Amino acid sequence: MATHDKVRVAVVGASGYSGIEAVRILSSHPFVELSVLTSEHYAGREVADVYRHMAGIDLPPFEELRPDLVQGRAEVAISCLPETVGTAHTAELIKAGVKVVDLSADYRFKDAAQFRTTYGIEHPAPHLLKEAVYGLSEFHRHELREARLVATPGCFPTGALLALLPLIRRDLIEPSSIIIDAKSGTTGARRAASIEQLFAEVNENFRAYKVGNHRHVPEMEQEISAALGRDIALLF
Known part of the structure; x- marks a missing residue:
């Protein structure tokens, strides 16, 4: 991809604290086009109607979360959904060829049994756990360059x-x-x-x-x- 091309990015769960901060940062990135912003609570509303500090920024409105609405409109998705809420959605996006940076803990563990012990449910996409790259760039920079799925570390x-x-x-x-x-x-x-x-x-x-x-x-x-x-x- 040439450096002057913009990457189309979807922010899934864009109205939460981490989601709206991702929107704020990416909205001024010279090589990013925010193409999809999802919010279950505010679907159909403009971002500035919910977050006044975003007024004056050209952004798409919030819309409902459906992986099929993201596919074809974004090369990368930033998933800002809570643990276990977006796990299956992320798996669908990966299958459709969308790279995902997941801010939740859904793909941080390499062991599905550890996920089950910690969160009390079976992981719906255990085949992706081994593939996901732990997103601590200072120590996994090389792997992150080629990753389809990035598991962002916890705070x-x-x-x-x-x-x-x-x-x-x-x-x-x-x-x-x-x-x-x-x-x-x-x-x-x-x-x-x-x-x-x-x-x-x-x-x-x-x-x-x-x-x-x-x-x-x-x-x-x-x-x-x-x-x-x-x-x-x-x-x-």
């Missing part, structure tokens, strides 16, 4: 792995001593309303959650174990 794993993997690869850290102590803001809980994310609950507050069973732990252990060449358990 906590991104921070932890960028710090740990260089030390591990240079044998500068004892792997059994790893403790990850991480903090997250409320936008990490996504856009859906919940009592524990209300302003009155979180303002000047601080709490631990999912201690001992956080879904990002096996993701971090997978990547660190791959770098070590042996299984490792860590404390998060």
Whole structure:
């Protein structure tokens, strides 16, 4: 593809926090044409009607999520749907020849059994798990260039792995001593309303959650174990 050609990109789940941020960034990219924006909640509405800060940007309206509406209109899809919601849609897009960058955790695990343990359901497209490239570009840049499916790392794993993997690869850290102590803001809980994310609950507050069973732990252990060449358990 010549450098002056624009890549047609669909953003699936474009009205969520990650989706609208992807739209904002890509809307000014010189080699990207945003061709499809999907939103189950706002199908048929203009983006600026929902997000006023996007006014003045030439964007297609939100439309319903149907893989057949994306096929033929985009070479690449950015999937911003929650875990397990877009898994089957992504598989359909891949089958139709659309490259997918998945922001959820649906394709981060190489092992379908680990996905089942973590999310409580069978993976609907286990044949794609081995193919998906973990999207930490600092360590998988070569594989990402040719990938049909990119599994974008989670927030906590991104921070932890960028710090740990260089030390591990240079044998500068004892792997059994790893403790990850991480903090997250409320936008990490996504856009859906919940009592524990209300302003009155979180303002000047601080709490631990999912201690001992956080879904990002096996993701971090997978990547660190791959770098070590042996299984490792860590404390998060």
